[in-house]
Amino acid sequence: MSTATACLRFTRRASTHISLLTWQLVIHEATPGTVNVSLKVEQSNMHGGLILSLTDTLGSLAVATKGHFMTGVSTDIGTSFVRPAGRVGDILHAKAVITGMGKSLAYTRVDFTNPAGELVAYGHHTKYIGKSSSHPQNIKFSEDGKVVIEGEDVD
Numbered sequence: 586m587s588t589a590t591a592c593l594r595f596t597r598r599a600s601t602h603i604s605l606l607t608w609q610l611v612i613h614e615a616t617p618g619t620v621n622v623s624l625k626v627e628q629s630n631m632h633g634g635l636i637l638s639l640t641d642t643l644g645s646l647a648v649a650t651k652g653h654f655m656t657g658v659s660t661d662i663g664t665s666f667v668r669p670a671g672r673v674g675d676i677l678h679a680k681a682v683i684t685g686m687g688k689s690l691a692y693t694r695v696d697f698t699n700p701a702g703e704l705v706a707y708g709h710h711t712k713y714i715g716k717s718s719s720h721p722q723n724i725k726f727s728e729d730g731k732v733v734i735e736g737e738d739v740d
Contacts, residue, residue, distance in 0.1 A: 591738055592616055592650055592730030612646070616730040618683040620646045626675045636697060636706045637664045643681035644693035644710025651686065652736065654722035657714035660690070664708035671699045689715040 593615040614621040620643060640663075645656040670677050678698045685692040691714050697706040717723075724736030732738075 591724075591733045592726050594738070610642075615646070615650045617650050617652075617726050617728065618647065618686075620650050620681045622646075622679050622681075624677045624679070626671045626673055626677055628673065633664065633666055633706075636666065636670070637662070637708065639679060639697070640664050640695045640708030640710055643679055643695045644708070644712065647681040647683050647693045647695075648686075648691050648712055648714060650730070651683065651691075652724040652726055653714060653717055653720065654724075655717040655720045657691065657712040657717040659710065660713050661711040662709065664706055666706045668699075668703065668705050670697065670705045675700050677705070686714070688718065689713060 593612065610622045610624055612620060612622050622643065624639070641659060644659075644662070648656040678700075679695055680698075681693055681695040683691060684694050691712045693710045693712070695708045695710065696704060697708075699705050722736070724733050724738070726732070727734055
């Protein structure tokens, strides 16, 4: 077994079918309801469309941290831009959290910060999870996300 928590291992596995962007993301931490990632700024201008796409991807990964293998479908998404994301070579950090989760809908917020820790953008993402809630590959984590208490663990 790797030293990564069960939640982090599961989130990394789930990320492979969520978005093509995830190959560029470094997932640093995942606990139930939260995921922290970073992404290197590769162009002189971090386009707003990329930030919106990351809001979609990271909102989905936040749902995955709750053990959802399939993370549902988007019903609402938006992003606000506060300041430039950084210069080429800078590392953009993002933290996605679940702000609410019921039987049908999950609500997430994603904050993007520059290397100085300043907020550069934030987004919200609502997902319909009614059907994905019963996926056979869903699992349940301990409260701290360190171990799987129901379902199959992955390494």
